Amino acid sequence: MSATDEAKENADSLLQDIQKKITEAFDIFDHESNKTVDVREVGTIVRSLNCCPSEAELHDMLAEIEEEEPTGYIRFEKFLPMMTKVMMERRYKPNPEDVLLKAFQVMDTEMKGHLTQDELRKCMTEEGEPFTQEELEEMMSAAVDPDKGIILYRDFVSEMAVEET
Template structure:
């Protein structure tokens, strides 16, 4: 009986990981064909996580085709990332830290940033995003109806529970 409950719990964790992995993968799957451009998207990952560049490169090699095409297919990416998450190889940034970072940009505590504010912060502050990187983030983060990012919802979509 305990084994059944444990198995069900593991299956739920894996299902949640699969959903989060798929959601994150789709942000970079610009042609909606279950592939991402290895070089273009690896640059973005390693730019954000420079200390883990070697680890990122190793992970990319694990999911790339036997004969490199420059693209990573979702069906190869999913099992590798699931294993990484189950093994807790990389410690995710806690949700509360991400929330505090967004709240610094939103001193009025409105719970959102406008598209214009987000563009200003991401292109004029710190290490600026390129136009292409900005467009990718906007396509994933901005609600087209309100033309803003409700950052709590965005964080919830992007964070994998480390529980």
């Protein structure tokens, strides 16, 4: 087998693997088993596939695959090619651990090595793309050290970081 044939076989294998992951993630949210999902579930599906678009980027993705007359549902036949392209191009990859750590260190103006719940809440709701109350509560439940009541962000960052696959 030539190197070109082997490269094509590897690319085909990667494509099949990606499309299988997309199909499995979509199917979890296809509650009616009719190859559609609620448009509000698409962000969860995309993020479950290890892609982390901003809300604006997610909005652009939805605009690309929504029906001309929005129905509130996204069809698999439109989702699959768009999401395949996103994953093949490795768009919206999560930030590595060192970048996440630097972001927390910026919030820790006194360099204490931790944040209080109020400091984190203020940053997450008043800066950049604000978290919803639900997102904030979910983050707090994972981030706050139950014994100390603070966010030991070095530990939390290693939990947040996603290993490249």
